[in-house]
Amino acid sequence: MIILLTVPVTPDKATVRTTRAVADRPPLGLDMEESAMKYFLTMIAVLFLVPTTVWACMDIMMYTRVETAYGGPEAVTVMVVPDGSGNPLTEAWLPWGSRVDATITIFLRGCEDEAIANFPAEDMWLESLDYGLVNCWGGTIADENTDDQGTATWAQPLFAGGSSQTGCKVLVNGMAVETPPTLAIHFNSPDINGDGTVGLADVVPFATDFYGGYQFRSDFHRDGVLTLADLVHLARAMGRSCP
Ligand SMILES: [Ca+2]
Numbered sequence: 001m002i003i004l005l006t007v008p009v010t011p012d013k014a015t016v017r018t019t020r021a022v023a024d025r026p027p028l029g030l031d032m033e034e035s036a037m038k039y040f041l042t043m044i045a046v047l048f049l050v051p052t053t054v055w056a057c058m059d060i061m062m063y064t065r066v067e068t069a070y071g072g073p074e075a076v077t078v079m080v081v082p083d084g085s086g087n088p089l090t091e092a093w094l095p096w097g098s099r100v101d102a103t104i105t106i107f108l109r110g111c112e113d114e115a116i117a118n119f120p121a122e123d124m125w126l127e128s129l130d131y132g133l134v135n136c137w138g139g140t141i142a143d144e145n146t147d148d149q150g151t152a153t154w155a156q157p158l159f160a161g162g163s164s165q166t167g168c169k170v171l172v173n174g175m176a177v178e179t180p181p182t183l184a185i186h187f188n189s190p191d192i193n194g195d196g197t198v199g200l201a202d203v204v205p206f207a208t209d210f211y212g213g214y215q216f217r218s219d220f221h222r223d224g225v226l227t228l229a230d231l232v233h234l235a236r237a238m239g240r241s242c243p
């Protein structure tokens with residue numbers, strides 16, 4: 001004979017709480033949707049609330065500008081040599097052979113239009129728009145770090161070769177200053193082929209220009225004609241190279 005005993009089971013309080021908690025939960029799918037919504041709202045907050053200054057700081061060019069000492073309408077020309085023995089920007093040429101100061105000054109500003117002092121010179125450099133100006137390594141950086149007013153200049157001779165008549169721009173950490181977008185400064189060099197050395201490879205194109213017709217690239221003594229004055233610059237620079 002089998003006797004079945006039925007024992008009433010009363011759940012303890014902890015079990016009741018757990019059971020109710022599970023019962024109160026939304027289905028798993030709704031839980032994931034809620035999490036996704038919270039994540040989405042958090043990202044919105046991050047994008048629009050937290051980084052207001054960060055976004056602004058991504059464009060430090062907003063208030064940064066450059067200017068040249070010469071404010072006339074003509075483009076000026078700077079004769080450069082790879083070893084830095086070319087003309088300083090303070091002695092640029094006007095198209096008819098007059099000297100003029102073409103010193104470039106940068107006014108480096110931050111997100112709130114504040115001056116950025118002691119910014120490294122090596123992080124600010126010049127490039128021609130067509131890259132015809134061929135820089136030696138670090139050859140076109142600013143003369144010095146920015147001062148307390150956030151200014152720095154390019155007045156000393158550059159270390160470069162090649163030639164360009166497209167104008168140049170100032171770059172800060174690789175970003176071009178857009179105010180103004182182009183500086184009307186042209187360059188030429190006895191290093192005509194831009195290989196970093198003034199040598200026989202440059203004599204051939206110079207001779208071609210000298211006897212065959214005017215070319216800006218060989219007009220080192222910039223006056224619109226090729227004469228012995230230009231040949232003198234080539235002779236003086238012969239053998240000079242990037243440091
Ligand atoms: Ca060369």
Ligand SMILES: [Ca+2]
Nearest residue numbers: 219221223225
């Ligand atoms: Ca000339």
